Amino acid sequence: MTRLAMEGWINDRRFAERFAESALATLRFFGPRLKLEMRRRGISADLIDEVLGMFCGEHDEGEGARLLLEKRFPGFSFSDTTDGEKQRVIAFLQRRGFGFSVIMKAMREQV
Numbered sequence: 001m002t003r004l005a006m007e008g009w010i011n012d013r014r015f016a017e018r019f020a021e022s023a024l025a026t027l028r029f030f031g032p033r034l035k036l037e038m039r040r041r042g043i044s045a046d047l048i049d050e051v052l053g054m055f056c057g058e059h060d061e062g063e064g065a066r067l068l069l070e071k072r073f074p075g076f077s078f079s080d081t082t083d084g085e086k087q088r089v090i091a092f093l094q095r096r097g098f099g100f101s102v103i104m105k106a107m108r109e110q111v
Contacts, residue, residue: 016043016051024059027068031061033097065098065106078107 001010019038023029029037038048069076073089081089086107093103 012043012047013051015041016047017054019043020051020055024055024064027064027071027096030059030064030097031099033095061098061102062105065093065102066109068093068096068098069106069110076107076110078110 016038019041020034023034023037035048035052038051039045043051069089072092076089078086089107090100090103093106094100098106
């Protein structure tokens with residue numbers, strides 16, 4: 001293990017950067033959920049904060065929520081949807097790590 005780390009084959013920073021970049025690009029995880037998933041994979045809290053600080057400016061939470069809403073629930077209309085369906089959409093987006101206010105804004109923009 002030591003030899004692999006010295007040769008650059010094992011690099012926590014590179015793994016953290018690639019994981020965060022992939023999760024944000026595919027809208028798999030965002031915000032607090034992304035931090036949780038990185039901690040589950042054994043990445044230190046300091047490294048998580050540093051890596052996410054690099055990527056946060058590049059990815060807009062509101063835009064991500066809108067894109068995921070359009071992709072996962074095509075044809076969604078806030079005014080025409082039942083309360084049960086709205087709760088299902090909210091729960092889905094919250095599990096991905098989006099904040100409630102961002103979710104509501106993205107949902108209301110879907111006419």
